[in-house]
Amino acid sequence: MDDQGIRRVVLAGVLLALTLLLVFTRIGMIPMPTPAGNATIAHIPAIIGGLLEGPLVGLIVGLGFGFASFVNATTPMFKDPMVAILPRLFIGVVAALAYGGVRRLNKRGLSAIAGILLIVLLAAAWQIHADKPILGIVWAVLAVALGVGLWFWLRHQELALVRVGIAAGLGSLTNTVLVLGMAVVRQYMTAPVALVTGLTHGLPEMIVSALITIGVVAAIRNLGGRRKRRPAGTRRSGATKEG
Amino acid sequence: MTAAIAIEGLRHVYLEDTPQAQQALYNASLHVAPAEMTAIIGPTGAGKSTLLHFCNGLLRPHERGRVRVLDQDLSTDVDLAALRRNVGLVFQYPHHQLFERFVGDDVAYGPRQMGLDEDEVEERVQWALQAVALDPEVFADRPTLSLSGGEMRRAAIAGVLATRPSVLILDEVTTGLDPEGREQIHALLRQLNEREGTAVLFVSNDLDEVAALADKAMLLYRGYTLAEGPVRELFSDLPLLARAELGAPFAGGLAAALQARGIALEHTPLTAAEAEEELWQAWKG
Amino acid sequence: MASLEGLRNVSIGRYVPGTSALHLLDSRVKVGGFLLVVALAAIVNGLAGLAALVIWMLILVTLSGIGLRSTWNSIYAALPFIVVLLLLQLAFTPIRPSDRILLAWGRLRLSWPAVRLVIVALLRFFVLMLAVSLLTGITSSGALIRGVEGLLRPFTHLGLPAHELALVGSVALRFLPLLGEQVESIAMAQASRGLADTRSRWKLAATARRVAQLIVPLFVDVYRRSEELALAMQARCYNGGKGRTHLIQERLTPRDWLALAILLVSSALVAALP
Numbered sequence: 001m002d003d004q005g006i007r008r009v010v011l012a013g014v015l016l017a018l019t020l021l022l023v024f025t026r027i028g029m030i031p032m033p034t035p036a037g038n039a040t041i042a043h044i045p046a047i048i049g050g051l052l053e054g055p056l057v058g059l060i061v062g063l064g065f066g067f068a069s070f071v072n073a074t075t076p077m078f079k080d081p082m083v084a085i086l087p088r089l090f091i092g093v094v095a096a097l098a099y100g101g102v103r104r105l106n107k108r109g110l111s112a113i114a115g116i117l118l119i120v121l122l123a124a125a126w127q128i129h130a131d132k133p134i135l136g137i138v139w140a141v142l143a144v145a146l147g148v149g150l151w152f153w154l155r156h157q158e159l160a161l162v163r164v165g166i167a168a169g170l171g172s173l174t175n176t177v178l179v180l181g182m183a184v185v186r187q188y189m190t191a192p193v194a195l196v197t198g199l200t201h202g203l204p205e206m207i208v209s210a211l212i213t214i215g216v217v218a219a220i221r222n223l224g225g226r227r228k229r230r231p232a233g234t235r236r237s238g239a240t241k242e243g
Numbered sequence: 244m245t246a247a248i249a250i251e252g253l254r255h256v257y258l259e260d261t262p263q264a265q266q267a268l269y270n271a272s273l274h275v276a277p278a279e280m281t282a283i284i285g286p287t288g289a290g291k292s293t294l295l296h297f298c299n300g301l302l303r304p305h306e307r308g309r310v311r312v313l314d315q316d317l318s319t320d321v322d323l324a325a326l327r328r329n330v331g332l333v334f335q336y337p338h339h340q341l342f343e344r345f346v347g348d349d350v351a352y353g354p355r356q357m358g359l360d361e362d363e364v365e366e367r368v369q370w371a372l373q374a375v376a377l378d379p380e381v382f383a384d385r386p387t388l389s390l391s392g393g394e395m396r397r398a399a400i401a402g403v404l405a406t407r408p409s410v411l412i413l414d415e416v417t418t419g420l421d422p423e424g425r426e427q428i429h430a431l432l433r434q435l436n437e438r439e440g441t442a443v444l445f446v447s448n449d450l451d452e453v454a455a456l457a458d459k460a461m462l463l464y465r466g467y468t469l470a471e472g473p474v475r476e477l478f479s480d481l482p483l484l485a486r487a488e489l490g491a492p493f494a495g496g497l498a499a500a501l502q503a504r505g506i507a508l509e510h511t512p513l514t515a516a517e518a519e520e521e522l523w524q525a526w527k528g
Numbered sequence: 529m530a531s532l533e534g535l536r537n538v539s540i541g542r543y544v545p546g547t548s549a550l551h552l553l554d555s556r557v558k559v560g561g562f563l564l565v566v567a568l569a570a571i572v573n574g575l576a577g578l579a580a581l582v583i584w585m586l587i588l589v590t591l592s593g594i595g596l597r598s599t600w601n602s603i604y605a606a607l608p609f610i611v612v613l614l615l616l617q618l619a620f621t622p623i624r625p626s627d628r629i630l631l632a633w634g635r636l637r638l639s640w641p642a643v644r645l646v647i648v649a650l651l652r653f654f655v656l657m658l659a660v661s662l663l664t665g666i667t668s669s670g671a672l673i674r675g676v677e678g679l680l681r682p683f684t685h686l687g688l689p690a691h692e693l694a695l696v697g698s699v700a701l702r703f704l705p706l707l708g709e710q711v712e713s714i715a716m717a718q719a720s721r722g723l724a725d726t727r728s729r730w731k732l733a734a735t736a737r738r739v740a741q742l743i744v745p746l747f748v749d750v751y752r753r754s755e756e757l758a759l760a761m762q763a764r765c766y767n768g769g770k771g772r773t774h775l776i777q778e779r780l781t782p783r784d785w786l787a788l789a790i791l792l793v794s795s796a797l798v799a800a801l802p
Contacts, residue, residue, distance in 0.1 A: 003758075003762055005692070006758050006761050006762055007754070007755075007758045009692050009695050009696055009699070010699055010754045010755075010757045010758040010761065011751070011754045011758075012696045012699075013695065013696040013697070013698070013699025013700045013702075013703065013754075014699060014700070014703050014750050014751075014753060014754040014757070015750070015754075016696060016697070016699075016700035017699070017700040017701070017702075017703035017704045017706075017707050017750075018703075018707055018746070018747070018750050020700065020704055021704060021707050021708060021711065025708070025711075027711065027739065027742070027743075041739065041743065044743075044747075045747075048747065060693070060696060064700070070656075070660070071660050071664065074602045074603060074605065074606035074609075074657075075606055075609055075610060075613065075653075076610060076613065076614075076649050076650065076652070076653035077613065079652075079653050079656045079657060079660075080570070080652065080656070081566055081570060081656075082570065187645060187649075188613070188649070208740070211740065212740050212743055212744060212747075215740070215744040216744055216747040216748060216751070218344075219344055219386075219388065219744065219748045220748060220751050222386060222388075222389075296716070299720055301716055301719060301720065327719070327720055327721065331720075332720045334713065334716065334717050334720075336713060338749065339710065339713035339714050339717055339749075340713075340714075340717040341745075342714060342717070342718060342741065342742075342744075342745040352721055353721050356721065388748070388752075402721065403720075403721070406721075
């Protein structure tokens with residue numbers, strides 16, 4: 001086995017241990033008042049594994065996460081291997097692929113994607129507006145807020161970290177979408193309930209995953225960021241992410 | 244305030260009532276006077292670290308034992324945040340204590356938690372880094388991960404000093420340091436103790452270090468306090484130290500060895516310097 | 529942080545040492561049997577079949593002597609949750625015109641297919657809870673790894689890196705207690721610097737931030753350790769698992785073959801039930 005292989009094996013093992021720790025000690029779970037129970041951060045090692053060392057590592061750690069959450073589960077929904085284990089295989093893989101995908105893109109490319117996303121969301125808002133006006137307006141406002149937020153973020157953040165953030169967000173989204181999807185397929189929840197849960201859980205999880213992953217990768221690769229200190233009277237310059 | 248820390252009859256079991264229960268302390272006592280340097284000595288596994296955790300409220304007494312820190316009884320409701328600003332605890336492994344990405348931020352953490360404004364925070368950071376002999380110009384903006392082991396240790400101490408605690412507790416802080424590093428820490432501790440009046444409590448396996456630094460010592464063995472008192476007294480009781488599975492301090496051991504050969508020294512020396520003096524006196528006849 | 533103390537004693541499930549017939553089985557049989565039961569639970573849809581599975585599991589658990597106190601406690605704790613979920617399921621399963629209606633009360637109608645669905649879900653749940661408790665009860669963590677590796681070994685010829693996967697598992701097991709200690713250390717160090725360790729429940733964002741502050745240093749430390757370990761292994765000229773010998777060799781005994789036979793026959797029976 002070559003050096004690269006050894007690194008992969010070891011990192012997978014250590015991330016797996018971290019996943020198990022997060023699942024079995026409840027650190028990785030933030031209780032939420034929804035049918036799915038807890039908002040999780042235990043999927044982040046899988047994301048990081050996929051991001052740093054590729055889809056295979058992501059797959060293995062994801063499998064570990066699935067198995068751990070299966071063993072730890074006390075509700076019928078999560079005691080179903082199709083819901084607990086199968087979807088989780090994809091978390092790391094998606095993160096890896098997403099990272100590979102956006103790696104080539106520079107600021108223009110990423111801005112373009114953000115722009116397209118915004119347009120799609122606004123179009124959806126228009127559609128919803130036709131049906132339920134208030135919901136449509138809310139949706140549109142959120143979309144704009146998201147767009148503006150993303151724009152600012154892109155301008156100020158280190159490019160490499162933006163890519164990391166996107167990959168992490170997508171990885172987390174995979175977890176939410178696939179797990180809830182399976183839950184619906186296996187008839188543990190109805191589609192509307194799943195949608196609501198997805199939005200309540202999924203968005204915060206996505207943001208938290210992105211932030212933590214960025215923090216970790218920034219610290220490991222020593223990218224971006226400067227001390228938080230603000231000398232009196234001077235404006236805060238440039239950098240953002242804290243360790 | 245009579246005592247900065249007063250612990251009596253303390254008992255502690257980790258994970259009580261579970262299959263993994265492990266008793267760490269059976270009957271421990273400790274008295275730290277303000278502006279004094281006190282040491283805790285004892286073999287590995289004696290429960291020294293556990294005892295330290297009681298001193299800043301990480302562990303609370305529930306069944307047996309009294310813990311009073313800075314005139315507060317820790318079995319009652321206590322403002323832990325305030326307590327911890329006044330009782331600074333430096334742990335054994337430095338890399339676990341630095342959690343911010345940049346050294347300056349880590350040192351600034353305590354003062355920021357105290358709600359000081361940015362100017363004062365910055366002042367404290369500068370002061371703390373200088374106190375531990377880390378040049379603020381160089382180190383404040385460095386990533387914590389880029390520091391060497393010794394530097395990390397000092398940065399951790401700086402972080403604790405930044406809140407200007409009246410009690411400073413250190414858990415084996417010089418273990419593994421080279422002699423120069425050790426000297427720097429000793430000088431720092433002495434300075435804090437003498438100039439700022441900080442009570443210093445430290446755990447050490449190095450009896451010579453204890454002899455050089457501490458006024459009083461407490462001997463902890465398998466969760467029991469075997470003895471507590473002035474260092475000189477404790478260290479002249481070599482059988483006691485042996486029973487606690489501790490070797491003899493250099494000077495005392497030397498004196499005992501000489502005595503066995505029939506050369507009696509007038510006073511039991513504590514440090515190498517004292518031993519030299521005693522030997523000289525004995526030699527002169 | 530809820531409890532700073534227990535973190536270093538993390539383990540997968542609860543291993544209960546013993547000498548029952550089940551304890552003495554080869555790890556591969558234990559893991560393989562578990563997988564079989566899980567597959568059955570997923571596939572079998574008949575009420576009789578699932579009920580038989582539950583009974584089968586109960587028998588095995590009794591034979592192994594591991595006791596069900598903790599499993600029962602966790603089910604008990606989740607009971608309200610489960611009840612709510614099942615009620616929701618009952619309420620929202622769409623009713624087709626051909627379905628048999630059991631109960632009608634005003635606008636609510638309870639159809640047989642809906643009830644059946646709920647019963648099936650419940651039975652599956654019990655089977656899986658029992659199966660997991662059984663496996664983790666009779667198999668120590670190390671044995672689990674051995675079992676998985678043993679089962680994967682034949683697949684090496686198809687290109688599956690069984691040894692490497694087993695190594696991943698071993699590294700994970702080795703690091704688990706270390707990470708637990710580390711989290712404890714970091715949490716204590718942070719707590720000592722003025723971070724109050726009582727959780728204010730209504731500030732979800734604050735909790736998340738606190739968790740993040742704990743997790744990021746943990747991750748970074750973890751990454752560092754993995755680099756160190758990788759270096760150490762490279763220095764020792766580790767070159768994969770081909771031809772590796774093992775310290776503990778497990779051999780299949782007649783007892784194992786008997787167990788396998790019983791397993792297969794029972795599975796067939798269960799699958800055949802309506």
